[in-house]
Amino acid sequence: xxxxxxxxxxxxxxxxxxxxxxxxxxxxxxxxxxxxxxxxxxxxxxxxxxxxxxxxxxxxxxxxxxxxxxxxxxxxxxxxxxxxxxxxxxxxxxxxxxxxxxxxxxxxxxxxxxxxxxxxxxxxxxxxxxxxxxxxxxxxxxxxxxxxxxxxxxxxxxxxxxxxxxxxxxxxxxxxxxxxxxxxxxx
Amino acid sequence: xxxxxxxxxxxxxxxxxxxxxxxxxxxxxxxxxxxxxxxxxxxxxxxxxxxxxxxxxxxxxxxxxxxxxxxxxxxxxxxxxxxxxxxxxxxxxxxxxxxxxxxxxxxxxxxxxxxxxxxxxxxxxxxxxxxxxxxxxxxxxxxxxxxxxxxxxxxxxxxxxxxxxxxxxxxxxxxxxxxxxxxxxxxxxxxxxxxxxxxxxxxxxxxxxxxxxxxxxxxxxxxxxxxxxxxxxxxxxxxxxxxxxxxxxxxxxxxx
Numbered sequence: 547x548x549x550x551x552x553x554x555x556x557x558x559x560x561x562x563x564x565x566x567x568x569x570x571x572x573x574x575x576x577x578x579x580x581x582x583x584x585x586x587x588x589x590x591x592x593x594x595x596x597x598x599x600x601x602x603x604x605x606x607x608x609x610x611x612x613x614x615x616x617x618x619x620x621x622x623x624x625x626x627x628x629x630x631x632x633x634x635x636x637x638x639x640x641x642x643x644x645x646x647x648x649x650x651x652x653x654x655x656x657x658x659x660x661x662x663x664x665x666x667x668x669x670x671x672x673x674x675x676x677x678x679x680x681x682x683x684x685x686x687x688x689x690x691x692x693x694x695x696x697x698x699x700x701x702x703x704x705x706x707x708x709x710x711x712x713x714x715x716x717x718x719x720x721x722x723x724x725x726x727x728x729x730x731x732x733x
Numbered sequence: 734x735x736x737x738x739x740x741x742x743x744x745x746x747x748x749x750x751x752x753x754x755x756x757x758x759x760x761x762x763x764x765x766x767x768x769x770x771x772x773x774x775x776x777x778x779x780x781x782x783x784x785x786x787x788x789x790x791x792x793x794x795x796x797x798x799x800x801x802x803x804x805x806x807x808x809x810x811x812x813x814x815x816x817x818x819x820x821x822x823x824x825x826x827x828x829x830x831x832x833x834x835x836x837x838x839x840x841x842x843x844x845x846x847x848x849x850x851x852x853x854x855x856x857x858x859x860x861x862x863x864x865x866x867x868x869x870x871x872x873x874x875x876x877x878x879x880x881x882x883x884x885x886x887x888x889x890x891x892x893x894x895x896x897x898x899x900x901x902x903x904x905x906x907x908x909x910x911x912x913x914x915x916x917x918x919x920x921x922x923x924x925x926x927x928x929x930x931x932x933x934x935x936x937x938x939x940x941x942x943x944x945x946x947x948x949x950x951x952x953x954x955x956x957x958x959x960x961x962x963x964x965x966x967x968x969x970x971x972x973x974x975x976x977x978x979x980x981x982x983x984x985x986x987x988x989x
Contacts (some may be wrong), residue, residue: 559829563804593854660933660956662856664904666778667735667984674736674986676809678856695735718809720989
């Protein structure tokens with residue numbers, strides 16, 4: 547079973563619909579035990595780092611998510627990627643899960659450059675995926691995909707053992723996004 | 734490089750997509766879900782749905798339609814028209830829309846923008862605005878509400894700045910004068926607003942040719958453009974528009 551972690555960080559309908567579109571059954575849960583027994587774990591997230599980390603603590607999900615990220619096929623999406631890192635600048639500085647080394651920063655304010663970045667941008671200079679974000683993860687040892695925006699080259703995909711995470715939304719990135727979900731389901 | 738977005742807009746009335754000029758003479762042009770799938774497969778970067786009658790008739794948004802679209806397409810879409818409360822926003826977002834667009838409601842109750850942004854994230858909150866040329870306000874454009882029926886005396890650029898400050902994640906500038914004419918976007922107000930705010934701006938109203946779209950994205954500094962009649966009629970495809978963008982040196986998503 548694929549468990550989608552529901553920690554009150556945004557809407558999970560799109561993620562569920564996308565897995566349904568590739569014939570994968572998912573269950574949405576905020577039960578740590580269900581995450582521990584799941585075969586694969588999806589860690590989505592839309593919103594702010596501070597409140598999301600607070601939700602994970604209140605719901606007692608921190609350890610279950612950390613263990614899952616280290617031991618089983620694990621897919622982080624958007625904010626669900628960002629809070630895998632050590633720390634985010636968001637909300638006055640937020641300590642995150644520390645599964646991946648590195649910092650999450652806000653895009654610089656540059657005249658004529660809009661923040662949030664909203665839209666389709668290339669990963670590694672190739673296919674475009676759909677991004678919506680104001681913060682980005684710095685490049686690090688596990689970066690496997692980079693994207694450029696606001697003069698910054700940031701991490702748009704990471705891979706560490708069985709963990710993969712994307713800054714963009716594979717569930718909203720057309721057939722190329724579905725390809726990534728298929729890869730996750732069959733890994 | 735971030736690509737410029739082409740966003741087909743589907744005006745839905747009683748479960749069918751309609752197209753009219755300035756909200757008049759609406760004609761039935763198809764099924765919303767079928768059209769959403771066709772445009773998605775044709776290279777649309779995003780979709781938007783407006784339940785154009787919802788507000789006037791005080792009828793709630795058709796959530797079943799939103800759910801059906803969310804199941805059928807794998808690209809983002811926004812829903813607007815008839816949003817009357819935070820609870821309405823939540824229903825639309827939970828049904829699978831990425832974004833919810835508020836227009837008249839935000840003019841009446843600006844706090845809905847900040848409340849929506851706090852609850853769902855600012856990327857979910859789109860401010861739609863319907864400016865009309867006016868001598869009554871400093872920018873030369875005045876905000877109208879209720880489907881252009883009422884002038885407000887509010888300056889369009891001031892309102893855009895305020896909405897962005899309140900937490901709107903994106904602003905759709907829909908020119909009342911140009912809407913439905915297919916004679917080109919109203920470039921002046923689009924550029925004034927695109928240059929005034931630090932959130933993405935979507936040009937809307939008046940697209941009649943790929944060249945019009947290029948002008949909005951290049952000359953008026955818009956980040957995205959809404960198209961309707963020019964593709965609904967079959968006169969142009971999204972690919973035609975994307976090719977025109979590429980030819981003009983604008984970044985466009987060419988593979989889907």
